Amino acid sequence: MLEEFLTGNDLYHLVKLWAYQGVKVPRNFRLLEELEEGQKGVGDGTVSWGLEDDEDMTLTRWRGMIIGPPRTIYENRMYSLKVECGPRYPEAPPFVRFVTKINLNGVHNSNGVVDTRAVSALAKWQNSYSIRVVLQELRRLMMCKENMKLPQPPEGQIYTN
Amino acid sequence: MAESSGTDPTVDSNVVENAAKDRTMIVVTVKTPKDKEEIAILEDSSVAQFKEEISKRFNAKLDQLVLIFAGKILKDGDTLNQHGIKDGLTVHLVIKTAPKATSGSTSQNSASSSGTPQANSSSSASSPVPNASTPPGTGPAIQPPNLLSGFGDLSSLSGMGMGSANFMELQQQMQRQLMSNPEMLSQIMDNPLVQNMMSNPDLMRQMIVTNPQMQQLMERNPEISHMLNNPELMRQTMELARNPAMMQEMMRNQDRALSNLESIPGGYNALRRMYTDIQEPMFSAAREQFGNNPFSALGGNLDSGVQPSRTENREPLPNPWGPPGTAPSESRGTGSSTTTSSNGGTAPSVSSLPNPLGINASGLGNGVFSSPGMQSLMQQISENPQLMQNMLSAPYMRSMMQSLAQNPDLASQGSNPSADVSPSQQQQQLMQQMLQMFAGGAVTPEVRFQQQLDQLSAMGFLNREANLQALIATGGDINAAIERLLGSQPS
Numbered sequence: 001m002l003e004e005f006l007t008g009n010d011l012y013h014l015v016k017l018w019a020y021q022g023v024k025v026p027r028n029f030r031l032l033e034e035l036e037e038g039q040k041g042v043g044d045g046t047v048s049w050g051l052e053d054d055e056d057m058t059l060t061r062w063r064g065m066i067i068g069p070p071r072t073i074y075e076n077r078m079y080s081l082k083v084e085c086g087p088r089y090p091e092a093p094p095f096v097r098f099v100t101k102i103n104l105n106g107v108h109n110s111n112g113v114v115d116t117r118a119v120s121a122l123a124k125w126q127n128s129y130s131i132r133v134v135l136q137e138l139r140r141l142m143m144c145k146e147n148m149k150l151p152q153p154p155e156g157q158i159y160t161n
Numbered sequence: 162m163a164e165s166s167g168t169d170p171t172v173d174s175n176v177v178e179n180a181a182k183d184r185t186m187i188v189v190t191v192k193t194p195k196d197k198e199e200i201a202i203l204e205d206s207s208v209a210q211f212k213e214e215i216s217k218r219f220n221a222k223l224d225q226l227v228l229i230f231a232g233k234i235l236k237d238g239d240t241l242n243q244h245g246i247k248d249g250l251t252v253h254l255v256i257k258t259a260p261k262a263t264s265g266s267t268s269q270n271s272a273s274s275s276g277t278p279q280a281n282s283s284s285s286a287s288s289p290v291p292n293a294s295t296p297p298g299t300g301p302a303i304q305p306p307n308l309l310s311g312f313g314d315l316s317s318l319s320g321m322g323m324g325s326a327n328f329m330e331l332q333q334q335m336q337r338q339l340m341s342n343p344e345m346l347s348q349i350m351d352n353p354l355v356q357n358m359m360s361n362p363d364l365m366r367q368m369i370v371t372n373p374q375m376q377q378l379m380e381r382n383p384e385i386s387h388m389l390n391n392p393e394l395m396r397q398t399m400e401l402a403r404n405p406a407m408m409q410e411m412m413r414n415q416d417r418a419l420s421n422l423e424s425i426p427g428g429y430n431a432l433r434r435m436y437t438d439i440q441e442p443m444f445s446a447a448r449e450q451f452g453n454n455p456f457s458a459l460g461g462n463l464d465s466g467v468q469p470s471r472t473e474n475r476e477p478l479p480n481p482w483g484p485p486g487t488a489p490s491e492s493r494g495t496g497s498s499t500t501t502s503s504n505g506g507t508a509p510s511v512s513s514l515p516n517p518l519g520i521n522a523s524g525l526g527n528g529v530f531s532s533p534g535m536q537s538l539m540q541q542i543s544e545n546p547q548l549m550q551n552m553l554s555a556p557y558m559r560s561m562m563q564s565l566a567q568n569p570d571l572a573s574q575g576s577n578p579s580a581d582v583s584p585s586q587q588q589q590q591l592m593q594q595m596l597q598m599f600a601g602g603a604v605t606p607e608v609r610f611q612q613q614l615d616q617l618s619a620m621g622f623l624n625r626e627a628n629l630q631a632l633i634a635t636g637g638d639i640n641a642a643i644e645r646l647l648g649s650q651p652s
Contacts (some may be wrong), residue, residue, distance in 0.1 A: 024223075063232035065232045
């Protein structure tokens, strides 16, 4: 599995080394699993995720995509997100922010940052959760009564800060 | 190589043709929320070509198709290779029921509708002509006259009291005025004329780019020209400038982001710079004069006095680069840092040399320096400025920073060290290791392979003895040493 994602001798060694360091094993192997799942389309096809930069050996910066659920105001739109898995992931939840502008409770209007308290997957994070879980929950939030009819900014706008 | 879509003649012929040309077909799963299809396509295809196939299979128009892979939208001009799409992977498809053109035109509507009245008013350049009517029509793309009329209107703004005929001068004047009077900015922004202009990204870009100051800025920072090519970005920047409250919020967010920076791995670079800024004065102070306490700058309550009463006799220590007799000090060094860590702050082993930095380990300020491992390190440094120099230039500085960055408790506030046990243990281990490295012998293999040892430990091989053995066996060849080490590890 590892061999698929790596280029270069050094990188290969590096990943092998990860296997022998207690703190890093859970994080990096977990993230590699998530990477693989993202590429294989695990899930129902309504969210997608992957590394922002394939060369990012720290597996920190991720990109997510949520397809707006039908019969809501978000329908047919694609929401791009940035997800950052810090060094303590999966013990600590990732940082999530929308790149595509969205009007959704729990997402800061000015910069798309997702309020940890508003998303239960983040607020009550467990290390068995994953990027997919977070994305799926955000999508579920879009289907809530309090959100599904909120007026939205024109399609395609992004946060710049 | 068997491809799955045997019933599709197009694919079949593709397969045959390309098998002959020795190009590889891959099978990619295309998944919509409702549906799933496997599509065979050439490995080196472009996204556009891929979409052609998809359009046939799903019976949808090309411009209705949006492909997503690994969280990114695939653009027509990209290739599958570019995104790492390989055989057996899954791409998500969204078939838009409303084609892109409709949603895209809303932003263009106001621009094109402004085109007409503006073209009319450009002849009467002397008076500002508010654009009263902006009917949300279904106009076509932006007309060229917009550009000129836009400029015309801008100079009409000069009628608002700036009195400059020259457009460039006008721009500069405007800028100056805007800087000093934010209200004017809102006034200007509220002018529907200006608003129409703002929604024309090309125009905006033109205006900005022709400004000489802007040009200078662009030369110095290429990212700015990058930014200018993103019309959304520009529009939002203008919105931001117009709304001081939003501006403030943005600043606050940046501050917040900065403090978040410390707890993410990328932040260690920032941290590192910060530490260098702190350490430079420390280092030069340590170098120049003993007795000076550079740590006072770090805040917290410090014992500035020298504390000879707490000294133990540690003769071999002063020369870490001396003959192999430093081995005892090596273990002592380890011992002292362990003792320090278990005592949680007091410094039982201070050199018989005057303690130049007068460090009371427990008295050091908040943050990074309050960790036990760090404290013992600081003591060592204070006893030997050479150590400091070595430390700064050492490659494992990075791993130290990394471990610091990995433990945000220590790195940022340092107020609750009891939070995480394991990371700080690792950190201490790292510290001990570093100290061992420092205390290494002179012409021994340790010294010979100092650099390699550093690299190995930075990569995470924490067993120094094994590292050394491996390096000795391979004559200093790092890669071979790694192989050796990994070969002996449990798999």
